[in-house]
Amino acid sequence: MKKDKKKEGFTTLFIIILIVVACFPLRAFAERVEIGKTYWVEKSEKNGGIELTVFDCQLKECIGEEEADSDEIFIIISTLWQNIIPPVKKEISKSKDKEAGGLGFGVSKSQEQTQEVELFTPYLVENLQDNMYLIINNKHIAQIDEVTNELSAPLPLKDLTLPEYEDELEGRIVFRSYKEEINSLLLVFFDFEQGHIQIPLMELPEAKEEIPPLITQENEYLKISFYGIKPQGDICLIDLGVESVSKGNVIDLDFGQNVFLIEDGLYQYEALETEEMPFSLYGFTRFIPYWERRGYLAFKIPPIQKNLSLLVNIPRAESLIFNLNPKIPISPLPKPFTTIVDGEVAKIDILGLTRADMINGQYLEKDQQYLILDIIIHCIPLNQGNLILQSGEQFILIDQLGNKYSISEVTQNIRHGIKLEQTVPAGTARRFNLVYEVPLNIQKITLYYRGFTLEENIPIEVK
Incomplete structure (x- = not known):
């Protein structure tokens, strides 16, 4: 019994050490992210077709000759993909002719034989950039950047293939994002047939809770939440969260061209071209299922004493109208000449x-x-x-x-x-x-x- 107790104590101590070693890099990443330093993740998740492992991640300001803008950063993630679809055993019939009689007379007869073979199911990702995303702080969505191809061991962005059971493919991918205080990183892989995969790369327990939206509406394509208006000089920023609800489809939309700020029910303000602004939703923007993409649209500052509404006019979809200050009535119209x-x-x-x-x-x-x-x-x-x-x-x-x-x-x-x-x-x-x-x-x-x-x-x- 004493021997067993010592063994049990040793096992407990060993587990504690593993937990400390495993957690330390994640907390370090959360509290003091250092550019150029590699942070260990070592996590795996499965769906019905693959096991995806993340070894580590790293932040860099340049990859090869490609430099990130002054307000941007590259996030490099090292991964391993393994096909876990078991082979299917199947019996295949084969015909074999019987020999003629000993004297050479008679007709040969066909005899059926069966052979057991293994049939493999390949796992294919046609376009990785459509299926994998990095969720930053649960609200900002980064896409795989083409600079991935400049890495020494990149994952193929097109036609990633694992032909047979237990085939493996190791490679790295790059996400481009704006510099910000990082509280969490979540790697998401979409597969609507075999199942989705989520791998937390980092999460800070002390992260601040997000303020809930003031208004949320949705149509057949998008769910949109309004979080508030932020004055910034001679413009105002409309803080929005947008999520695709289109039956598992990502949506690419020239969002800024389809959202208008309306004063007094009639005066229309169009979104300003601010694609260079961090987290701008102006220009073609991708929205994904299950995760809200937070960002801003900029407008000229309207009179705050007037009734204001936000019109989202998505092509071939029901328009969404957000009354931003419903307590202020719309001014009466003059009679037309x-x-x-x-x-x-x-x-x-x-x-x-x-x-x-x-x-x-x-x-x-x-x-x-x-x-x-x-x-x-x-x-x-x-x-x-x-x-x-x-x-x-x-x-x-x-x-x-x-x-x-x-x-x-x-x-x-x-x-x-x-x-x-x-x-x-x-x-x-x-x-x-x-x-x-x-x-x-x-x-x-x-x-x-x-x-x-x-x-x-x-x-x-x-x-």
Whole structure:
């Protein structure tokens, strides 16, 4: 008994030592991540087809001649893949002819024989970049970078194949991410037939809890959560979380082109081009199932005393509208001066034409003035989607002498201006101000509208 107790004590001590040795590198990685240092992980997980092992991970600022941007980092992960699909034993029939009689007479007869063979099932990943991701701090998603091919022992990014049972493939992969305080790293591999694999590379127990979203909505493709608005200089950042709910599919979407900030239910702010901003959701962005991708869209700062909403207008999907400050009512609309009905495509409310001596601190020459046309454009729902306006050609002022005035470049710089090519989402109405530079002595102004199904000349007076 004494001998057994000593053995038991030795075993317990051995296990404790293993735990300490195994945990130390992970905590070190969490508390003081050092660039260039290798951190041991040594973890394995299985699905129905493979066993995936992660040996270690490392942070670097350059790989070969490829350097990360000043605000980015490369995360290199060493892996081992093994095919664990057992072979299937199957009996195969083989025919063998019997020999003729001893004297050479008679006819040979066929005799069936069976042979047992093993049939192997290969494991194939056609595009690893579509199946494997690194989840950072449970909210930022990094994709495998092409710089993987610059490594000395890279995993194949295309057609990763393990032909037979117990075949192994060892290699490294690289993820590119922004520099940030790392609380957790989770390697995720998607396989919707054999099962998904998750391998925690690092997790800090003392990590701060995330504040829950203020609003969450979803349609048939995406689940979107709104976390808040953060002013930053002369712009504001909309903090969003986006997750694919499209039956196990990843979704690549030009997200910034499909999200609008709406003031008073009508004035539309488009997302600013900020692809270089850390964690920007502008431009083509990939969203994956089960994990929310946190990020920002930047907009010009709207008046905070106005009703604000966020419109997510994804092609071929139900639009999502987030009322950001529902306690503030939408301002009443002025009565339109006239309305143009452009077939079954659009309806345009003309609210009025006003003068202005200065716009955005800019004055015109003494004999010139600004005129501002206030309009509301209604996009009638159509199967073909959004309404695209060529505003520089569709709204023209004409004076008493027949001189034509297109919208000024200033229009694109004012708060409620319109672009030369302006999108109005299907089924919505948008209010715009169009600025013109005209002579002070202009008289008998006519608004020429060149529409989709008609042309109209509308006499209009300056208020």
